[in-house]
Amino acid sequence: MKATFWFDPMCPWAWITSRWVLEVEKVRDVQVNWQIMSLGVLNEGNEVSAEFAELIKRTWRPVRVLHAAAKQHGEQVVLPLYTAMGNRLHLEKQKDVDIVIAAALAEVGLEADLAAAADSTEFDDLVRASHANAVAISGKGVGTPVIAIDDLDGNAVGFFGPIMTPIPRGEAAGKMWDGFVLVAQVPGVVEIKRTRLAGPKVD
Numbered sequence: 001m002k003a004t005f006w007f008d009p010m011c012p013w014a015w016i017t018s019r020w021v022l023e024v025e026k027v028r029d030v031q032v033n034w035q036i037m038s039l040g041v042l043n044e045g046n047e048v049s050a051e052f053a054e055l056i057k058r059t060w061r062p063v064r065v066l067h068a069a070a071k072q073h074g075e076q077v078v079l080p081l082y083t084a085m086g087n088r089l090h091l092e093k094q095k096d097v098d099i100v101i102a103a104a105l106a107e108v109g110l111e112a113d114l115a116a117a118a119d120s121t122e123f124d125d126l127v128r129a130s131h132a133n134a135v136a137i138s139g140k141g142v143g144t145p146v147i148a149i150d151d152l153d154g155n156a157v158g159f160f161g162p163i164m165t166p167i168p169r170g171e172a173a174g175k176m177w178d179g180f181v182l183v184a185q186v187p188g189v190v191e192i193k194r195t196r197l198a199g200p201k202v203d
Contacts, residue, residue: 001030001181004158006037006134006146009062009082010097012200013163014145015090018082020164021147023173030177034078036070037144038063041131060127061097061118067126068117069110080108090202134158139190151185159184166201 005021007014014037024030039059048056062085069077084104088094101115117123134146137158148158168176183189 001028001149002033003030004033004035004148004156006035006130006144006148007082008037008039008042008059008144009066009085010059010089011039011144012090012202013143013165015086015202016165016167016200017145017147017162018086019167020173020176023167023169024177027171027174028177032079034075034082035133036063036066036078036127036130037134037146038127038131039144041128042143058097060124062101063127064117064120064123065101065105065114067123067130068114069105071123071126072114073110077108077110081105081110084108147180147184149181149184151187157184163196165198167203 003021005018007018009015021030021032025032040056040063043052043056066078066081066085069081081104084107085100088100088103089097094100098115098118101118102112105112105114134144134148135142137148137156138146138160139158142160144160146158146160147162148156151157162176162180164176167173183192
């Protein structure tokens with residue numbers, strides 16, 4: 001089975017879901033195509049607090065760098081660079097996005113000057129296009145992450161989430177994937193949701 005996973009690297013919930021998907025790949029025959037969403041694009045035009053607006057402004061920096069790296073080296077660098085960024089952002093709780101970007105690029109063995117993309121609008125059209133692809137397949141009003149798989153007729157269907165905590169591991173991750181696929185492939189299913197019971201446990 002093939003799946004497409006859209007994420008914003010600064011979202012802790014997307015990080016948890018992405019680590020679940022990596023667990024799934026160990027126990028199920030699934031190939032994942034990693035694509036990028038943007039909390040910046042997602043929140044354009046929304047009335048938010050000044051503090052949240054500043055956070056959203058910072059989210060543009062890593063997604064621009066991810067797109068720059070993918071354009072220069074191919075999409076195969078997206079997952080390792082995301083993982084290098086996410087380990088620092090979510091596990092190590094580093095707050096300085098620019099330090100995170102620089103360290104992540106070095107870890108993956110990519111050119112340090114790719115960090116300059118964070119301050120450039122050169123890749124914003126790519127950011128918006130990739131984000132639009134996620135919204136097109138899952139519908140307006142979704143957040144990050146979005147996962148798309150094929151339904152029983154071979155047509156792509158996309159869903160926001162699943163949002164979970166903590167990260168399922170091993171066969172538990174596989175069983176959850178089995179359930180996700182079964183629900184996602186039922187025609188007409190659009191939402192399963194309940195109140196979040198706990199904050200994100202990112203490890």
